[in-house]
Structure formats: C-alpha cells, structure tokens
Amino acid sequence: MHIVYTERHYGHATANLVINGQTVEYRETPARAEAILAAVRAARLGPLIAPIDHGLTPILAVHEAGFVAYLQTAYAQSTAYFGGPRPLIAGRDDVTLERAPCCPPDFPGRRDYYTYDYEDPILEGTWDAAYWSAQCALTAADCVRNGERAAYALCRPPGHHAMPDQYGGFCYLNNVAIAARSLQAADAVAILDIDYHHGNGTQAIFYADPAALFCSLHADPDLAYPFFWGRADERGVGVGHGLNRNWPLPLHTDEATYLAALDEALGVIADFAPRYLLISLGVDTAEDDPIGKFHLTTAGFHEIGRRIAALDLPSIIVQEGGYRLETLGQNVVAFLRAFES
Ligand code: Q9C
Ligand code: ZN
Numbered sequence: 001m002h003i004v005y006t007e008r009h010y011g012h013a014t015a016n017l018v019i020n021g022q023t024v025e026y027r028e029t030p031a032r033a034e035a036i037l038a039a040v041r042a043a044r045l046g047p048l049i050a051p052i053d054h055g056l057t058p059i060l061a062v063h064e065a066g067f068v069a070y071l072q073t074a075y076a077q078s079t080a081y082f083g084g085p086r087p088l089i090a091g092r093d094d095v096t097l098e099r100a101p102c103c104p105p106d107f108p109g110r111r112d113y114y115t116y117d118y119e120d121p122i123l124e125g126t127w128d129a130a131y132w133s134a135q136c137a138l139t140a141a142d143c144v145r146n147g148e149r150a151a152y153a154l155c156r157p158p159g160h161h162a163m164p165d166q167y168g169g170f171c172y173l174n175n176v177a178i179a180a181r182s183l184q185a186a187d188a189v190a191i192l193d194i195d196y197h198h199g200n201g202t203q204a205i206f207y208a209d210p211a212a213l214f215c216s217l218h219a220d221p222d223l224a225y226p227f228f229w230g231r232a233d234e235r236g237v238g239v240g241h242g243l244n245r246n247w248p249l250p251l252h253t254d255e256a257t258y259l260a261a262l263d264e265a266l267g268v269i270a271d272f273a274p275r276y277l278l279i280s281l282g283v284d285t286a287e288d289d290p291i292g293k294f295h296l297t298t299a300g301f302h303e304i305g306r307r308i309a310a311l312d313l314p315s316i317i318v319q320e321g322g323y324r325l326e327t328l329g330q331n332v333v334a335f336l337r338a339f340e341s
Contacts, residue, residue, distance in 0.1 A: 011125015039329025187275030195282020198230025283322035305338030
C-alpha cells in the first residue's frame with residue numbers, strides 16, 4: 001500500500017502557539033504526523049511516496065475561489081494590517097463574530113467571513129501545508145485509480161470539517177472531498193467518515209450530489225463538536241436525498257456499540273455499490289484520546305478496518321483526527337493492516 005506524505009505540514013507550526021502573549025493548547029500539531037509516520041514506517045506497510053502536484057483545479061472543484069484566494073493571502077494581509085507577522089485567529093480584536101451577509105472586501109472584515117470557529121490559526125506556512133495535504137489525498141486517489149487495492153494519505157492538517165467556503169475544526173481544505181471529486185468523473189463514490197467528530201464539511205459538499213454517498217459515525221452533536229451538524233435526520237437534499245447518512249453515537253461508546261453502527265453503515269455502502277470508497281480515518285475515537293470520549297482499542301481499529309476492507313472496494317484512506325500521541329501510530333497501523341493484500 002502506498003503511503004503518501006510530505007514534510008510540508010511543518011509549515012503549519014502549531015506547537016507551542018502563543019496568541020496575544022498567551023500560550024494556547026492546540027492539539028493538532030506536527031507531532032501527530034511524526035507519530036503516525038514513525039509507526040507506518042516501522043510497520044513496513046508499503047512504499048512512502050511524496051505527493052504529486054495536481055495544482056489548484058481539483059481544489060477549486062470543491063472550494064469557492066474567494067475562499068481559496070483568502071487562504072492563500074490571509075497571512076500576508078494580516079501582517080500588513082497589523083504591521084508585523086503574528087498568528088492570525090478569527091474572532092479576536094475588533095471585528096464581529098457574526099457572519100456577514102456579504103463578503104467584506106478587505107482585511108480584517110474578511111477575516112471572520114471565511115471561518116465558522118475561532119480556534120484555528122493561520123500561520124505563515126498554513127496555506128502551503130493545507131495545499132500539500134490536499135495533494136497527498138489526490139495522489140492516494142491516483143494510486144487507486146491506477147488499480148491499487150488501497151492507498152493511505154497521511155494528511156496534515158486534516159480536512160473533513162472544511163466547508164466549501166469556511167475553515168474550522170483544525171481543517172482548511174477538505175482533503176477527502178477533493179480526492180473524492182477527482183475520482184467522480186464517471187463513477188459514483190462513497191465516503192465513510194469514522195472520525196470522532198461529524199464530517200460536516202464533507203456532508204455539506206456532497207449534500208445534493210446523487211453520485212456520492214456520505215456516511216458518518218460520530219459523537220452525538222448534541223454533546224460534541226461540531227454541534228450544528230451530524231444528526232440522523234440530515235439525509236441529503238434534492239437528487240442527493242437519501243445519500244447522506246449519520247450515526248450519532250453516545251459519549252463513551254464502546255466497541256460493541258460502535259461495530260453495530262458500523263455494520264449498518266457498511267450495509268448502506270454495499271447497497272450503493274460505489275466504484276471507490278474513501279475513508280476519513282480519525283482515530284480520536286480511541287480510548288483516552290484527549291479530545292474524543294469513545295473507548296476503542298487498537299484491536300478494535302483492526303476489526304473496524306477488517307470489516308470495511310471486506311466490502312472489497314478500491315479504497316483511499318485519508319487521515320483526519322486523533323490526538324493521543326502515545327497510541328496514534330499503532331491505531332492507524334492496526335487499521336491499515338486490514339487493507340494489506
Ligand atoms: N479544546 C478533527 O478531529 N474543538 N477536528 C476542540 C478542544 C475542535 C476536531 C476543542 C475539535 C476539532 C479533525
Ligand atoms: Zn475529530
């Protein structure tokens with residue numbers, strides 16, 4: 001199995017973030033990718049390859065052009081506006097927290113238009129990291145399009161919370177959606193999101209799409225981020241109606257409960273019979289994750305992988321969340337091993 005990875009994520013240098021003189025605890029750090037990389041290397045899962053540059057076109061097939069232009073230039077605009085470089089975080093200082101009815105033309109008004117939460121920094125290398133993270137997913141899609149059984153994109157930053165025109169939830173570009181669109185030309189695709197959090201960005205992108213099934217298992221949004229999306233009655237609209245399926249699960253979900261919901265989702269995917277399966281792999285469902293509150297074990301991740309692999313669909317696995325550095329790598333490897341041929 002090809003593993004697609006690049007060091008460009010280091011530009012999104014979120015370790016030891018200092019905002020307005022205060023140290024911020026931000027768990028989506030370069031150390032996450034380091035932990036996963038070390039584990040997949042040690043496991044000898046397959047060749048490690050660098051992403052191929054597919055340019056902006058596949059990104060613009062998912063994201064609004066104004067949003068992409070903003071991400072590309074936000075840090076420079078912030079530096080000019082504030083008279084020097086500093087982390088850019090929306091919703092601070094002198095601007096409104098409400099989304100404007102139109103997009104303000106200039107910084108800082110524009111700063112709060114393109115995000116729906118106020119935690120994620122834009123740093124000097126954030127655009128570059130997000131761009132190459134998306135290219136990792138696109139390159140994994142190429143592997144599978146070329147006949148491989150499975151490929152893994154070690155994406156950082158993650159993507160599934162990114163909307164067509166808003167970043168949030170540690171995500172800037174929706175890597176799995178960008179890869180899915182690139183595969184959709186003539187073929188229907190299914191996306192299975194097993195991150196602890198609902199994949200609200202991916203849901204939004206494919207909500208009206210009759211050629212993409214989106215299934216997400218996640219913590220009940222009454223109790224967990226992203227709060228405003230992820231309920232079971234969100235089923236898609238128009239010609240996409242019926243092709244969006246959510247399984248909100250209680251806090252402290254254990255393996256038995258999780259696997260029962262997974263089997264339902266796998267039945268829906270099998271009935272849809274897509275040409276390709278994309279998996280948003282978050283392992284923040286693991287026991288003792290500092291953000292997630294489920295209780296999945298390393299053996300559980302292998303079993304989840306085994307059941308998904310049993311669909312026998314060409315599969316692209318895209319890294320999303322997972323924050324417990326001690327077990328992050330082993331959990332990803334346990335999942336991926338189920339796809340070894
Ligand atoms: N103090 C992903 O797993 N809020 N995103 C966390 C912690 C945001 C998670 C609050 C969680 C986003 C890709
Ligand atoms: Zn998550």
